[in-house]
Amino acid sequence: MYEAGPASAVASTSERAGFWRRLAAALIDGLIVGLVSGIFEALSPRSGYLFGILVAATYFTYFEGGPAGAGFGKRAMRIRVVDLDSGGPIGYGRAFIRYVGRIVSAFVLYLGYLWMLWDRERQCWHDKFANDVVVPTYE
Numbered sequence: 001m002y003e004a005g006p007a008s009a010v011a012s013t014s015e016r017a018g019f020w021r022r023l024a025a026a027l028i029d030g031l032i033v034g035l036v037s038g039i040f041e042a043l044s045p046r047s048g049y050l051f052g053i054l055v056a057a058t059y060f061t062y063f064e065g066g067p068a069g070a071g072f073g074k075r076a077m078r079i080r081v082v083d084l085d086s087g088g089p090i091g092y093g094r095a096f097i098r099y100v101g102r103i104v105s106a107f108v109l110y111l112g113y114l115w116m117l118w119d120r121e122r123q124c125w126h127d128k129f130a131n132d133v134v135v136p137t138y139e
Contacts, residue, residue, distance in 0.1 A: 016122035017079040017134040026113075028073030033059050057099050065095025070137075078139070084121070084131050094130040101126030 036059075037052030044051070063071035067089050069080035081098070083090050090098070105112025105125040112125030127133060 015135055016116075017077075017136050019117060021077045021079055021136070022116070022124075022134055025071075025073035025077040025079060028076055029059070029071045030073075032072055057096065060099045060102070061092055061095045064098060065090060065092035074134075078137050079134050080137050081127075081132050081134055084123075084127075084133050087135075090130055090132045094132065098126050098130035098132065101129035104129070 033052075033056045037048070037055050040051045040055065041048030059071060063069075064074075064081045068075070069082055069089055074080055081090055081095075082088060101112070101124075105115075114124075116122045116124045116127070121127075121133060123133060
């Protein structure tokens with residue numbers, strides 16, 4: 001559905017995805033990751049929780065670091081993660097940094113997620129960690 005392609009398929013990097021679209025995407029992705037993680041935790045209570053963390057890290061790193069820049073939630077909401085400067089994919093290394101940044105963003109009453117509401121670039125803390133932005137797509 002979303003492939004790396006011409007710049008016309010991606011909003012200009014000056015446009016940003018809004019708070020409600022990002023929240024909806026996070027809820028969809030959270031349900032997917034939570035469901036898979038819950039299954040593993042039910043099957044193996046001792047190691048299931050750690051495996052759940054591995055599932056989440058893999059999901060977000062793979063989908064947000066790949067050419068599409070979006071997991072199923074972001075795709076459904078027609079948004080994607082792109083490099084702040086070039087507008088291209090962020091790659092898997094930066095996507096992993098972004099995943100770790102999500103934990104930090106949530107740590108203090110989700111302040112890092114709310115940060116985009118008053119940030120000039122509309123970035124959450126995890127966006128800043130990975131030097132990316134979330135933009136609307138037109139596909």
